[in-house]
Amino acid sequence: MTERVPLITMQLMGKPYSVPSGLTIMAAIEFAGYKLVRGAGCRGGFCGACPTLYRREGSHRMFTALACQTLVEDGMSLVQMPFVPLATKPYELAAITPRANTILSHFPEIAGCVACNTCTRACPQGLQVMDYIQAALRGDIKRVSLLSFDCISCGICSSRCPADIKHYAVGQLARRIYGRFITPAEPHLAERVSELEAGQFTSELTEMMHMSQAELRARYEQRSFEVVDDGGEHSATKRYNSPVDPVDFQDEIEG
Amino acid sequence: MTITMRAGSGPDELLHKVEVLSEQHLANCYQCGTCAATCPLAAQMDLLPDMLIRHLLFGLPGVLERRTLWVCVGCESCTDRCPRGIDVARIIEALRQIRLQDRGDELAVAQLPDAARELPPIALVASLRRHTG
Amino acid sequence: MQIAYYPGCTIKASARQHEGAALAVLRALGVELREMEEWNCCGVVHSLTSDNLIRHMAPVRVFARLREQGNNEVATLCDMCFNTLARANQLAHEHPEQIEAMSVTSGGELNYDGNSGVLHLLQILRDRVGWAKIRARVRRPLRGLTVYPYYGCKLLRPSEIGIDDPETPAVLRDLMQALGATVVEGSLQTQCCGAYHVVDREELVAGRVAATTAQARERGSEAIVLSCPLCHFNFDTLQPQASAPLPVFYYTQLMGLAFGLEPGELGLDAHHTDLLPLLEQHNLIRPKGGPA
Numbered sequence: 001m002t003e004r005v006p007l008i009t010m011q012l013m014g015k016p017y018s019v020p021s022g023l024t025i026m027a028a029i030e031f032a033g034y035k036l037v038r039g040a041g042c043r044g045g046f047c048g049a050c051p052t053l054y055r056r057e058g059s060h061r062m063f064t065a066l067a068c069q070t071l072v073e074d075g076m077s078l079v080q081m082p083f084v085p086l087a088t089k090p091y092e093l094a095a096i097t098p099r100a101n102t103i104l105s106h107f108p109e110i111a112g113c114v115a116c117n118t119c120t121r122a123c124p125q126g127l128q129v130m131d132y133i134q135a136a137l138r139g140d141i142k143r144v145s146l147l148s149f150d151c152i153s154c155g156i157c158s159s160r161c162p163a164d165i166k167h168y169a170v171g172q173l174a175r176r177i178y179g180r181f182i183t184p185a186e187p188h189l190a191e192r193v194s195e196l197e198a199g200q201f202t203s204e205l206t207e208m209m210h211m212s213q214a215e216l217r218a219r220y221e222q223r224s225f226e227v228v229d230d231g232g233e234h235s236a237t238k239r240y241n242s243p244v245d246p247v248d249f250q251d252e253i254e255g
Numbered sequence: 256m257t258i259t260m261r262a263g264s265g266p267d268e269l270l271h272k273v274e275v276l277s278e279q280h281l282a283n284c285y286q287c288g289t290c291a292a293t294c295p296l297a298a299q300m301d302l303l304p305d306m307l308i309r310h311l312l313f314g315l316p317g318v319l320e321r322r323t324l325w326v327c328v329g330c331e332s333c334t335d336r337c338p339r340g341i342d343v344a345r346i347i348e349a350l351r352q353i354r355l356q357d358r359g360d361e362l363a364v365a366q367l368p369d370a371a372r373e374l375p376p377i378a379l380v381a382s383l384r385r386h387t388g
Numbered sequence: 389m390q391i392a393y394y395p396g397c398t399i400k401a402s403a404r405q406h407e408g409a410a411l412a413v414l415r416a417l418g419v420e421l422r423e424m425e426e427w428n429c430c431g432v433v434h435s436l437t438s439d440n441l442i443r444h445m446a447p448v449r450v451f452a453r454l455r456e457q458g459n460n461e462v463a464t465l466c467d468m469c470f471n472t473l474a475r476a477n478q479l480a481h482e483h484p485e486q487i488e489a490m491s492v493t494s495g496g497e498l499n500y501d502g503n504s505g506v507l508h509l510l511q512i513l514r515d516r517v518g519w520a521k522i523r524a525r526v527r528r529p530l531r532g533l534t535v536y537p538y539y540g541c542k543l544l545r546p547s548e549i550g551i552d553d554p555e556t557p558a559v560l561r562d563l564m565q566a567l568g569a570t571v572v573e574g575s576l577q578t579q580c581c582g583a584y585h586v587v588d589r590e591e592l593v594a595g596r597v598a599a600t601t602a603q604a605r606e607r608g609s610e611a612i613v614l615s616c617p618l619c620h621f622n623f624d625t626l627q628p629q630a631s632a633p634l635p636v637f638y639y640t641q642l643m644g645l646a647f648g649l650e651p652g653e654l655g656l657d658a659h660h661t662d663l664l665p666l667l668e669q670h671n672l673i674r675p676k677g678g679p680a
Contacts, residue, residue, distance in 0.1 A: 089365075100401035104379065105372035109364050111379035112387060115428040115446035121495060134428040137376050138397035162442065276437040295579045299592055326592070329433060330541040330580030335554050348436035362588060371587050376397035377468050377618050380432040381584035384443065 008074035019072060025052055026067035029080070039082030045069040048152035051124070051159075054078035064122045064156045084155025088169050098181045100139030107170050110137050112163035119157035119167055125150045129157045129167050136170050142182060144174035267314040269353070276349035283339045284308045290333035290343045299326045304333055304343050311346075319354045323347070325361055325386070355388035362386035389516065391507065392459035393421035394450060396469035396617075397429050403466070403617035405655020409640035410465050410509060412653040416525060417517050424450075425457055432468050433584075434475040441490050447476030448487060451500045461505035463512060465640075467616035471542035474506040474549040508543065510559050510615060510639075511551050519566045527648030529568025533670050535642070536572050536604035536634075537561055538614040538623070541580045554578065560613060563639055567646040572607035576600040581622045590626065598628045610666055611635045613642060624660045633661045645672050 005020040010028055017032040026040060041049035050067035057075035067080060091106060104110060110133050119129035132147035148171030157167040274281060291303035300323040310318050324347060333343040362382060399407045414421060428449055435443035450473060454462050464470050480487050481502025491498040537560030544554040552559045557578065561571045582593030604612055612623055612634050620636055627633035644654040651673050656663050667673045
């Protein structure tokens with residue numbers, strides 16, 4: 001028995017297509033006959049490969065979304081933006097000294113921020129992007145790191161910015177500096193690394209390498225999670241530790 | 256070189272733009288030179304503020320190419336002291352804006368020397384606001 | 389007395405010593421500055437053309453957030469922030485239609501009526517605390533120390549928002565005299581230091597700094613006292629090599645010394661030009677390793 005799904009019309013790069021309602025933008029593009037060789041990755045909202053620009057009927061605004069996370073709508077006019085060009089001066093993290101103007105000296109263009117908040121409105125992760133750029137401007141590396149923690153580097157912010165700021169690269173540098181120089185070293189991490197180096201888990205790893213895909217999948221689903229108690233400061237960590245795994249797509253694993 | 260003077264002979268496009276953007280009436284200037292005398296950076300200018308106003312009124316060429324636009328730092332001493340109440344700083348800001356919109360940035364942000372990258376944020380923000388479109 | 393506080397970027401970066409000294413001094417005077425929970429750069433320079441609305445968004449957003457956070461008055465230490473905020477406030481008051489236009493393009497986030505108060509710390513000290521109370525709080529008068537107050541531009545111009553007479557300002561002189569210092573003055577006190585030209589036309593700034601410090605020295609000054617973090621950077625780093633540079637103080641640091649506060653709170657070691665020899669010479673701090 002087949003269920004009838006209503007068709008809707010979307011415009012992809014100016015050309016109309018009838019697609020079933022209820023599909024993600026990405027699935028709708030594929031339904032329309034396109035094969036995505038770029039602009040698709042994890043299909044779970046984490047890799048940032050599928051930024052999409054679209055307009056809706058009845059609004060003068062340009063909207064942004066991840067194609068794998070957003071349902072296609074009737075009258076949507078869209079285009080994929082698989083990559084936002086990025087050119088940054090290379091830096092050697094180990095050679096950086098964290099100071100109030102470290103980020104500004106790497107990305108002086110953040111001084112051009114006009115606080116229009118376009119980046120924040122465009123962010124598919126709902127981050128306070130403008131606030132972290134502003135924190136970067138005043139050298140608050142910790143705040144940049146925490147506010148940008150959930151960034152997936154899709155680059156939408158950067159494509160929309162009137163000051164041409166490379167927000168996601170700014171956040172990444174801050175998180176790297178924060179992780180390397182500011183957060184205290186975790187003793188349990190050093191312990192685990194030395195256990196690994198001493199070969200303590202070699203037999204388990206060897207066992208896993210010989211497992212079938214089904215066995216691996218079962219193991220993966222049964223895995224346990226560390227309880228994180230950080231007073232809510234790293235709320236993103238809690239979300240990432242959710243047992244509902246977003247990368248749980250049969251086609252990804254079997255494809 | 257031929258210079259065509261157009262004082263009083265129809266609207267000059269640049270003058271009109273400057274008057275709209277700066278909200279100043281340039282013909283109010285009676286050329287006393289107080290602005291030039293009070294400007295702390297006048298020695299670095301290639302066209303003094305009073306002359307700049309005259310050049311605009313006469314429609315003389317090359318105003319937008321003058322170094323004066325970028326030497327003026329907007330300290331507003333001239334504005335404060337003008338006996339005719341002309342906001343000279345606004346006139347120069349209007350010229351900067353016209354130039355930036357026409358020809359692009361005056362400051363190559365990606366090419367800033369390392370020392371400039373170490374400056375207080377206010378220096379960079381102010382510079383970018385005055386030198387980039 | 390509690391007042392909402394907008395620090396500005398540079399106060400959190402290269403001018404931390406000014407903030408540290410200001411907060412310590414205000415504690416001693418019973419004034420509490422409460423930093424805004426979330427804030428953005430003010431934009432530093434007020435855009436002077438009639439159609440450049442996007443350049444007014446930053447300061448207007450500061451006011452919108454100030455209101456959201458339940459405040460109607462904001463204090464700042466930075467002269468450039470003060471100038472930009474005060475002028476944006478004035479713009480919002482006089483041209484509500486421009487704020488409306490900004491709000492429409494920004495998804496309705498920028499409603500603001502231009503009715504907040506913007507206070508520079510010097511105004512709080514002069515108009516709310518008063519020189520008498522400051523004089524009464526002095527524990528170690530700056531006797532024998534001769535200073536040249538430098539005002540620069542942004543405290544004074546344009547006169548609609550300036551905190552003092554643009555031609556003959558008195559606020560820093562009165563403050564320094566209340567602390568017991570000797571004040572010398574001169575015509576270059578209110579002349580621009582070259583400001584942001586330090587980014588790509590450093591020689592223009594160096595010329596202004598040389599002229600002003602020469603005048604201060606001629607009048608017998610031993611130090612420059614000022615308020616603006618950009619003036620501070622320029623004077624502290626770009627004095628001519630020919631003679632020993634004059635130490636450059638934030639007025640808050642000299643207040644802290646006169647109040648007898650812990651020198652550690654005043655960031656006296658955060659300067660390019662060493663402040664300590666002059667202070668030791670006038671017995672305003674104990675020499676390092678000297679008797680307690």
